[in-house]
Every structure is written in C-alpha cells, then in structure tokens.
Amino acid sequence: MLKKKLLTVLAGFTALATLPAVAYAQAAPKVAAAPAAKEADPALWVVKDADTTIYLFGTVHVLKPGLSWFDKAVKAAFDKSDTVVLEMVMPEPAVMQGVIMKTAVAPQSDPALTAKLPEDARPALAGALTSLGMPTNALDRFEPWYAAMMLNMLPLGKLGYDPASGVEVTVTAAAKAASKRLEGLETFEQQIGFFDTLPENLQVKFLANTVKEFDKIGPQLDKMVDQWGAGDPDALGATLNEEMRKTPELAKVLLADRNARWADWIDARMAKPGTVFVAVGAGHLAGADSVQAYLAKHNLKAERVQY
Numbered sequence: 001m002l003k004k005k006l007l008t009v010l011a012g013f014t015a016l017a018t019l020p021a022v023a024y025a026q027a028a029p030k031v032a033a034a035p036a037a038k039e040a041d042p043a044l045w046v047v048k049d050a051d052t053t054i055y056l057f058g059t060v061h062v063l064k065p066g067l068s069w070f071d072k073a074v075k076a077a078f079d080k081s082d083t084v085v086l087e088m089v090m091p092e093p094a095v096m097q098g099v100i101m102k103t104a105v106a107p108q109s110d111p112a113l114t115a116k117l118p119e120d121a122r123p124a125l126a127g128a129l130t131s132l133g134m135p136t137n138a139l140d141r142f143e144p145w146y147a148a149m150m151l152n153m154l155p156l157g158k159l160g161y162d163p164a165s166g167v168e169v170t171v172t173a174a175a176k177a178a179s180k181r182l183e184g185l186e187t188f189e190q191q192i193g194f195f196d197t198l199p200e201n202l203q204v205k206f207l208a209n210t211v212k213e214f215d216k217i218g219p220q221l222d223k224m225v226d227q228w229g230a231g232d233p234d235a236l237g238a239t240l241n242e243e244m245r246k247t248p249e250l251a252k253v254l255l256a257d258r259n260a261r262w263a264d265w266i267d268a269r270m271a272k273p274g275t276v277f278v279a280v281g282a283g284h285l286a287g288a289d290s291v292q293a294y295l296a297k298h299n300l301k302a303e304r305v306q307y
Helices: 002-012 014-018 021-027 072-080 093-103 119-131 144-156 167-177 188-196 200-212 214-229 233-241 248-269 291-297
Strands: 044-048 052-059 083-086 181-184 274-281
Touching: 044 072, 052 072, 052 167, 052 248, 072 274, 083 167, 093 188, 119 144, 119 200, 119 214, 144 188, 144 200, 144 214, 167 181, 167 274, 200 214, 214 233, 248 274, 248 291
Parallel strands: 052 274, 083 181, 083 274
Antiparallel strands: 044 052
C-alpha cells in the first residue's frame, strides 16, 4: 500500500518529490538527451462566477524530457491568469537542506536504519542501494520515510525522468518570466511534516514496501504519467488512490484533509475578482475525496475544460 502511496507523493507532494534533489543531482546518472516531443493533454478544470475564474490543473512533479503539455488550453489558462498558485513555492536549496537536517536525519541514539527493518527486508535494501552504486549503509542515519523516498527518486534519472522537466519547475519559471503573482497553499516545512510525523511503524512499513517493489518503480510511474497525459483522471485516481484507501489514517492526513483545506481556500478566493491558475498534484483532483468533491460542498462546480 505505502509503495503506491509514493506514486501519489510524486503526483501530489511538491516538497516530498523534490526534497531529495541534492542527492539526486549528485548520485543519479545524467538524463539522456530529450527525444522528439510527445504530445500530452492533461485534464484541466475551471470554477468561475461573474468576476472570478479559477483554473485547476493536476501536476506530476517529475517527467521525462520531451513531453509537450504546456500548450493548448493549459497554456491559454495560464496566460489569462494574474496569479499562479502551487501546492508550495519551492524555497532556496539552503533552506531545503536545513529542513532535511532537522527532520530527515535520525537521532544518534536511534538504531541504524537497517536494524529497524524486518530481517527479511534487509537484503532487498542492500540490493537496491548496490544497484544505485551506493554503500549498503548509505541511508543508515536517515529516518525511514526519507530513506524510502530517496530509494524511489534516485533511480529516476536512469529511467529517463528529470526533475527539471516537472510541471512545477516549468510553471514556476513561466510565472516569474511573466511577472505573475506566485503563491503556495502550503509551506515546505508543512509538507515535510506530513511524513515526518508519521508513527515509526508506518514509516518502516513504507520503507519495507519500497525495497520490496524497487524494480517496479519505473513501470508504475510510466503508467501514471501515461494516464495523466491522456487526460484520464478516473484511471489516474484509481492508480494513485485505490490502495491508499486501505489505510484510512494516511488517506485522511495526506489526501482528504488537505483537499478540504484547499477547497476552503478556493471558496474564499472566489470572493475576490481575478483569474487564478491553481496547479496541485494530479492525485488531489481525482477520486471521491477530490478537491472538486469538496468544492461541491461549497456549492461550487468545477467544470472540465474540453480541448
């Protein structure tokens, strides 16, 4: 279950998808030159009244170079907007590093990470690290949640993915170039806190499932990106959220509660004139607890933009 939850992370948590960026840049192989552009038409919604328009766009934080998505209706909606709202505005690398040191590094009094894992999961952890060209004890002083994310992020360069091709990077750069107002629904510290405050037994389970399914990272992410690019939120929602529902405490903290807060924010923002482009993880715009479902409780209808 928690392995599939990480796919929701990649589609839904800006901080958690980019937090290992320093290590990724140092350890991952260089991404191959971009292939010829491949067309993608991800889903887009709009909520509007007489003087306010808010677009809702689902993102994926890491993509392969050469995927053409920032065009057509998506680019038109962005261009019309005076404000761009992301899950989180990315802080400076030094700030990220400081948060990592405070949250991801385990206390010296803690047992080594390997010792926290069930014995039957330890060989898989060693094998995953070896395949990445890292010592088998490379993650021993990190918290289990961070180690799990590192193991999911580090192979992506070899698989053809590049954080620099992610949606947030592109949208942020375009917003700054166009001098648009840029806001975040959450902070880096808040997003990290969602995982850092998980009970250790859930963190260890997260890591154990990650190493168990380490070889499936590429195919699972490929499937998710294909569904996103095809503009199929129902299929994407099933891929991202189906297994997470089996752990209600995680679904509540990482999905439902956040979506409800974002719907509250959108409802309040509708009272102010203007046009806003809201880009959040694609998993938040699919399924029974989607942002759109919570908007309906505010008597706001999110309509799919056809293109």
